[in-house]
Amino acid sequence: MSDEPRREILAAASRLFAAGGVGATTMAEIARRSGLQQSSLYYYFHSKEALLDALVTEANRAPLELVERIRSEGGAPAVQLYRLIRADVAALSALPYDLNELHRMAARDPRMFRRYWRERERLIAAVTEIIAAGVASGELRAIDPALSTLTILSNDEATQHWLRGDLKRASRRSRPSTVTADPTEAGRFLADLTLRGLMTRPASLEQIRRRARTLDDS
């Protein structure tokens, strides 16, 4: 099976999900945008969910590569965590669609989305190790690393989620009470909030920030 139509289908689906959500996107429309008939999609993906699995696995790769790169670049655990949160919010916001929706469908059906879950567990394990190292070194308070990891990753996604909605609303001017923050600002806010919340000495956050910035720029 050639790879190119597969990619084109995923790209078309991705654009449509971004525009109208998963539920409102039909296989027929995805096919039309990929220059195929509806039934032809099933040659490449044996169901709509299989298509979603491919998409969500690919999307999850962004944070995964992020955390692996940050870990390989070293630095104190608190610095790594700070960099990760900032970059994760930015990476999730840069995706064409909201990962939250696919994430939820994946949670509904672990079997169908097992490829995604395997990679997700790697992500969770990597972040947990960073936090555990921070606790061990005394930089972070004596928190439960597993609980912290899930909270942090969820919060990254949640921030991306409301931010996306907020930006869309702002662009349509259809709703009041928008903040119109950009992903950079929101990511920095969340990273600040989280690190201050987890660090033994919150006053040294400024130092963490500087070191993070140095590494980010290199």
Next chain:
Amino acid sequence: MSDEPRREILAAASRLFAAGGVGATTMAEIARRSGLQQSSLYYYFHSKEALLDALVTEANRAPLELVERIRSEGGAPAVQLYRLIRADVAALSALPYDLNELHRMAARDPRMFRRYWRERERLIAAVTEIIAAGVASGELRAIDPALSTLTILSNDEATQHWLRGDLKRASRRSRPSTVTADPTEAGRFLADLTLRGLMTRPASLEQIRRRARTLDDS
């Protein structure tokens, strides 16, 4: 139109959404559980989405009542915020289904879910006022109250979301890497994290906690 079948339909729908999610729940099944034929549902709700609107509006009322009660009971803004986060995570976790999914559908279609959005804005406004008061009094750092509110409310929901998934997985023993924290623990963790992150003097969190507990018990 009598109110009682309406309630019964909502209750049945609520149970089914909890079990299998919105997408997997059919109007026919909701009807069966309410002792009606599929087409009869449309006498009470003119579409599946209208049913969702009623449900999500009702669910949103829990945090709204919470924040209004907490505000009326007074106390320092930081104490109010601490109490709110803990109670909000608990309240969301106590709902039969994950508010996240309905919240997402509501965001897709503001017109259909306008009742929900009106109440949601009240909630956002109330929390924003608490935070602004905290900033004004110097208890909280000089953060953007609107940005903080959205982040906090999103994080509450996100915590409830991963917790729900985690608990379900734990009960099915189908997945590793579960934390099996309960809503109380997760809510306390998030409230601690957030308040430490936002307070001018994180060291006084212990005092905030004590005062929050006093008010919670009264």
Next chain:
DNA sequence: ATGGAGTTTTGATGATGTATCGAAAGTCGT
């Protein structure tokens, strides 16, 4: 060039779900 194996695409169709509609059934005051 051409036959043929393997790959890709398609139209027809089944299965399931949402929503509509007119008619039937039920309720209640007079």
Next chain:
DNA sequence: ACGACTTTCGATACATCATCAAAACTCCAT
């Protein structure tokens, strides 16, 4: 027990996901 009003229902239109056998295409070996 009549009639207005409310509630329920069966039939059905329409959309969508998925399956399948057949057609169209590709490309190598002859």
